[in-house]
Amino acid sequence: MFADTSYDALSMDDIARQAGVAKGLIYYYFxxxxxxxxxxIEDAVAELVARAEQTRDLPPAERVQQTIDGYLRYAQHHQAAYRAIVTGGVGFDSQVLAIRDGVRERLISTIGALAWGLSSPPPVARLALIGWMASVEGITLDWLQGQELERDAVRALLIRGLRDTLCAIEKFAPQCPAPSAPRL
Known part of the structure; x- marks a missing residue:
């Protein structure tokens, strides 16, 4: 409902009616x-992170492809939730931003663990990965506006950006070597 109606225009009565429950039940839980x-927002974030974690057993190149494709599919099919997560929700919402930052930290930890066996990458690696993730969010938001490119093209662009970021990290943090180039 938040995708179709602005936050301010949506009432608890509307939410209860759509859910087919008494308004008091919603107040009881939320x-x-x-x-x-x-x-x-938290449920949407959990789904997004779960999609990324489902690829752990795949070979590295396939894992990257599947994870980024899943991310783009999620954004494409859950645009309102994705925009809320990435932009901070209604206005400037510090709680939504904290949720988003938590997701970023989990993804950085996952990338660090898979690429280098480090769940807490060195500061230069963390900073570079934050930059890559910000570009992923910006590219995805812009793509959702017009979807002028096929998802496969956007995925390839994001994969190349990750590869370039990992190579840059290696130059500044030799203890974090870039994985060998996958055949994609």
Missing amino acids: KSKRGYYLAI
């Missing part, structure tokens, strides 16, 4: 419309 909204 305390407020904001609590319900944050629960939706």
Whole structure:
């Protein structure tokens, strides 16, 4: 419903009616419309992270492809939730930004663990990965606006950006070598 109606225009009565439950039940579990909204964001984030973690057993090149493709599919099919996660929700929402930052940290930890066996990469690697993730978010948001490129082309662009980022990290942090170039 938040995808089709602005946050301010949506009432708890509307939410309860759509869910087919009494409004009091929603207040019991979520305390407020904001609590319900944050629960939706947290659920969306959990789904996004779960998609990334499902690829752990794949070979590295396939894992990267599947993870980024899953990310783009999620953004494409859950645009309102994706935009809320990436842009901070309604206005400047510090709680949504904290959720987003938590996702970024989990993804950086996952990339560090898979690439170098380090769940806490050195500062230069973390900073470079934050930059790559910010570019992923910006590219994805822009792509969602017009979707002028096929998802495969966007995925290839993001994979190349990750590869270039990992090579740059290696130059500044030799203890974090870039994985050998996969055949994609």
